[in-house]
Amino acid sequence: MADSSGTTLMDLISSDPTSAPPPPSTSAQAPTASHQRAASPFSKPVTATTTTDRKSKRSTLMQIQSDAVSAARAAVRIPHKHKKKPVSYAQLARSIHELAASSDQKKSQRQLVHHVFPKLAVYNSVDPSLAPSLLMLGQQCEDRTILRYVYYYLARILPDTGAQGLTPGGGIPTPNWDALADIDAVGGVTRADVVPRILDRLSTEALNSDIEFHPRRLQALKALTYASTTPEILPKLYELVFGILDKVADTPDKRKKGIFGAKGGDKESIIRSNLQYASMSALRRLPLDPGNPIFLHRAVQGVSFADPVAVRHSLEIISELATKDPYAVAMALGKLAQTGGALQDVLHLHDVLARVALARLCHSINRAKSLDERADIKSHFSSLLYQLLLDPSDRVCFEAILCVLGKSDSADRTEERAIGWYRLTREVLKAPEAPSVKDKDTKASKTRRPQLLIKLVMRRLESSFRSFSRPVLHAAARVVQEMGKSRAAAFALGLHDNINEGEDVNTFAENNETEDGKAQAEGHRRIGSISMSNGAGNKDTVASLLASLMEVVRTTIACECVYVRAMVIKALIWMQSPQETFAELESMIASELSDPAWSAALLNDILLTLHARFKATPDMAVTLLEIARVFATKVPGKIDADVLQLLWKTCLVGAGPEGKHTALEAVTIVLDLPPPQPGSMSGLTSIDRVSAFDPKSALALQRLVQAAVWFLGENANYAASEYAWESRTPPGTALMMLDADKMVAAASSRNPTLANALTRLQRCAFIGSWEVRIIAAQALTTMAIRSGEPYRIQIYEFLHALAQGGVQSQFSDMHISNGEDQGASGTGLGSLLSPMLKVLDDMYNAQDDLIKEMRNHDNAKKEWSDEELKKLYETHERLLDLVSLFCYVPRSKYLPLGPTSAKLIEIYRNRHNITSSSVMRDSAAVATGISELIYEATKPSTAPVESDNNLDDDLVNAWATGLADDGLWGNNAPAMNRVNEFLAGAGTDAPDVDDENVISRPSMSYDDMWAKTLLETAEVDDDGRSSGSSSPDSVGSVETSISSHFGGMNYPSLFSSKPSSYGGSSQPTEKASTGRHTRPSAGSSSYEGYGSPISEEPPPYSSPVHQRFESFENPLTGQGSSSFDSHEEDRSSTGGNAQSGGSALYDFTAGGDDELSLTAGEEVEIEYEVDGWFYVKKKRPGRDGKMAGLVPVLYVSQS
Amino acid sequence: MLLAVLIANSEGNILVERFNGVPGEERLHWRSFLVKLGADNLQGVKNEELLVACHKSVYIVYTVLGHVSIYLVGKDEYDELALSEAIFVVTSAIKDVCGKPPTERLFLDKYGRICLCIDEIVWKGLLENTDKDRIKRLIRLKPPTEF
DSSP states (O other): OGGGTTOBHHHHHHSOGGGSSSOOOHHHHHHHHHTOTTTGGGSHHHHHHHHHHHHHHHHHHHHHHHHHHTTTTOOOOOGGGSTTSOOOHHHHHHHHHHHHHTTTSHHHHHHIIIIIHHHHTTBSSOOGGGHHHHHHHHHHOOOHHHHHHHHHHHHHHSSOOTTTTOOSBOSBOOOOHHHHHHHSTTTOOOHHHHHHHHHHHHHHHHHOOOSTTHHHHHHHHHHHHGGGGSTTTHHHHHHHHHHHHHHHHSSOOOOOTTTTTSSOSOHHHHHHHHHHHHHHHHHHHSOOOTTOHHHHHHHHHHTTOSOHHHHHHHHHHHHHHHHHOHHHHHHHHGGGGSTTSHHHHHTTOSOHHHHHHHHHHHHHHHTOGGGTTOHHHHHHHHHHHHHHTTOSSHHHHHHHHHHHTTOOSSOOOHHHHHHHHHHHHHOEEOOOOOHHHHHOHHHHHHHTOOEEHHHHHHHHHHHHHTOSOHHHHHHHHHHHHHHHHHHHHHHHTTGGGTSOTTSBHHHHHHHHHHHSGGGHHHHHHHHHHHHHHTOTTOOOBHHHHHHHHHHHHHHGGGOSOHHHHHHHHHHHHHHOOTTSOOHHHHHHHHHHHTOTTOOHHHHHHHHHHHHHHHHHOGGGHHHHHHHHHHHHHHOTTTSOHHHHHHHHHHHHHHTHHHHHHHHHHHHHHHHHSOOOOTTOOTTTTOTTSOOOOSHHHHHHHHHHHHHHHHHHHHHHHHHHTOOGGGOSSOGGGGGOOOOHHHHHHHHHHHOHHHHHHHHHHHHHHHHSOHHHHHHHHHHHHHHHHHSOTTHHHHHHHHHHHHHHTHHHHHHTTTSOOOSSOOOSSSSSOHHHHHHHHHHHHHHHHHHHHHHHHHHHHHHHTOOOOHHHHHHHHHHHHHHHHHHHTTSOOOTTTOOTTOTTHHHHHHHHHHHTTOOHHHHOOOOHHHHSOHHHHHSGGGSOSSOOOOOSTTSOHHHHHHHHTTOOOHHHHTTTOHHHHHHHHHHTTOOOSOOOOOSTTGGGSHHHHHHHHHHHHHHHHHHHHHTTSSSOTTSTTSHHHHHHHHHHHHHGGGOTTBSBOSOSOOOSTTHHHHHHHHOOTTOHHHHHHHHHHHHSOOSSOOOOOOOHHHHHHHHHHOTTTOOHHHHHHHHHHHHHHTTOTTOEEEEESSOBOOOSTTBOOBOTTOEEEEEEEETTEEEEEESSOOTTSOOEEEEEGGGEEEO | OEEEEEEEETTSOEEEEEESSOOHHHHHHHHHHHHHHHHHHOTTOOTTOOEEEEETTEEEEEEEETTEEEEEEEETTOOHHHHHHHHHHHHHHHHHHHSSSOOHHHHHHTHHHHHHHHHHHEETTEEOOOOHHHHHHHHTTOOSSOO
């Protein structure tokens, strides 16, 4: 809105409505606002103001405090007379004190209701010093609206906000009043002073049984619940609530059907029902007290209350208790659950959440093992649950479906899920024999027709998918997803043999009917009619029902809401079964991914869904990999490469012997794709083309290719089942010296998987970018070490050529230059390759020597002496150590001297009692090779240690390639946490907003900028420690929260509008005052600060460091984050005029001596620009120890 | 848990916010996430047409009413559909108080009463009253059911 720009919410509320509409010039409006003392520190324009205002804050806030306290005495003009001027918190507080004294006058009352109280609501919390006046008002005032406000504000004083002073309600952040009061040693009023008084008063009021007082009693009870965060008060509250319930709940309150909710009834019963409502609501807000029989008793009583909201609360309490102690709850409910009981009435209650709670309650009791022997009880509850499937509200029906499917909030159990699916496909809903229905014979036959759950559910879902409401679509897709999960669980447990999806579902019904002897004949007739209605001759199979549902689900992908689409895709992934073709799903996902609307968070969510799907059905590894590949090629910039790699890995292991080849192909196909073509839109829906149009995703793609190359090197041997230590090549032919062409032909015919991998890696070693080439060379070495002949010699030759650089000239025509320094040798890989070649050289030399020796021995026909054997063994060990530096090999099996050495080594070991396991002393550092130094995150933290030789070969091989099962590498992989968290269904933390898109909104970008500074502050703190700010007890996060709390006083997003102007003109003033020229927004308002007529002048500017400490001593002096900012910026400003700050957008690796490596997000100071390069300085030396150097302009964002 | 109720004007400035069970450091993220969501999607949306989003296991339902946009964030039993119910209560209460879909001015003029309404609708992170008349009575300090 035009009229709001440049003003705070307080201004908006306070300003005269009539003067508002003509939109004022935006920049001129702000100053008035910014200088209201109390309001200003909390509002956005003033965030900016803080530069100058900050210094005055301490005194300002002290002023508020003393104002507030002495307000009653002070004779100041009432603020409302200056309608056009916004009122400050201090003014509001003052007027409350005054008006409370004169609350008997009509005028004061009006003033309170229309001006003071509404405006006070804007603030986050209420000053405890207001409490006496509020209590006075509550005692003396008759006006209902005033009293309502009084309870509202008392309730806001009560909650214990903890050290951070954060109340649950939002609003303009207020200072920590207690801290403030402490400063003012004499007159300060803290919460501790007033809370007991308030509690006393409210408790007395809550117990006042005067009829006139009745409504106040309810509100007092409500306000009291806000104190429930304080443990000392809790017992009192319980006592109070139970005391009221004692009086009102025990009287048998026969609810007459049909009239509750309607007006009528005698006064007494209405009052009782109101009290029942109030106390049940209060009880709901108190912490659950499982194991307390009174608590349970009272909650169960609530089910029969007349007030629908009270019933809802009681059901919610019971359903929560039931998850903890289902047996006790079921016993306590007893008759209520039976036909005609109060729970049946809930079915007809006009309160959606009450019915949802009922569904949950039924589910908890149904799944309880402790009730297995009480089938009668369970049957009551399950029949209730099935009836909820017919509920008119989608919310209730969906909840019931989820319950039937066996979903649970805490931990999903596969068996429960599987049984859930079985239940859904088999069970029949028999309509209840409600007495009221029995009477009407004609209708009865219609309503009592038993219905198959599956049909019911499918029909319901299909109709929901036709809805126009996005929440309904989203929820329906979610239900289908859950259905897929249960179905997958049933498949996994082999239950699907029982559930033949091709079978006519009606036969299940018939089977069920036969048990129900009496209804049998009738049943057949009914079922016949159901089938008929679905089309003559059409059998209803689970498969056909599912197919028609999935058809509707697929069409929902056309929804314009990306979140709905994401849910639909997840549902499709879950409903996809291993046997079906997934081409359709794949192309659907591919075309979806081309839509830029997809956020990174959503895409990663889907990727994690793939993970979960794989866990449920390992058979689908290849399918899932194919889908994951689409992500890798289409949106490399948006997905989490760690999670993707983890998926690759798990799927490769899960694919099994026959799927391994396909799985590896699916991963490495990334390497075969043509490079992205900027601007080409033709391949939008083709899954075989890389889409990386912007530098960020191009970079991400590059990283992904690196990952793929590394992955290939690590896992090719595993996928190809080719290992040097169990080579299929007979020992004698180990050194056959074929020429290269023949060798390749022989190799590829023997093991196409490995040959393919080799070819790909070789190509990458030539034409990839610098980083890819390095990794390709490492990958090749790994493969050379792990593979037997002729692969090893083939790689050796290749590496040799690569190191010489001889091949470079042949390729240089094809690959003119990618603008990179080619390095010292032809390929730039010389220095990297030489140690690798040396190992291979050593191995071959040793092998040659060994053969020579063997021949000598053979010719001379003499035995190997112990000395010779020892020498051989030492060489063997030395080479083993050397090899282990490059990649992991199983030491007990690996023979660097070739297969022929096996016998001799064995002889030596036997003689000297060296078991191969005792040789297994390889530390993690040795076992994890060089490649792991780069990708340590995805590697096992400890090398698997084989204790004997009897281990399963395949397992050893899996270990060898770092493909151990989850447990082994679970701890180390960051992606694992994400996956596990996802699988556990956790995650309520706040989302990150992508900053790239935020720029479209001016006010948002401002917010975000502020948010960033806050986060950066935290980062600076945390850098020294390895832990993130997420762990609650790390010092870093304490500081963060402190700074965010105090910084909260200046939340820019709150209650204010975008900065009025990004001031060019104001800059000089601002520079002179603070030197914060990097923050234009700050500049504009500090100018305003100077220009506006204020009474207190800011105190002299103190040094930033001092400021920083001050902000901790006294929260009111300034916000933590801004003091950090100033600290840093002051430092940066010493550099000179030309420089400015910036941060690295992407990782950058220095290509030469004068270049500087960057890590994305790193803060730098830009010194000057030259030819598309910035000369930047870092705050701290980087990993390479360099502080300054050149970086490409595009890699740095200038702030 | 109904994690948050947030009302913003068309520019993305937050007018009312009530967080429940959201740690202080995360509020800022939620704010900017929601406001961005609105900025991206609420253009040209009809009054009270419901939009949906989710983040991990948290659901978001939001809509526009006159010149203000309303966001609800919830988890567990407060899924999309429960939030839809809740947002319906909030919008109808605001319409009741303002007499029509509010302009920002009107909304601010009725600010205090709207706060009281929200106080009656969402109480410590749980949906409380859903009935219009009941809310109306309660904010005037009358009992929920009159005698």
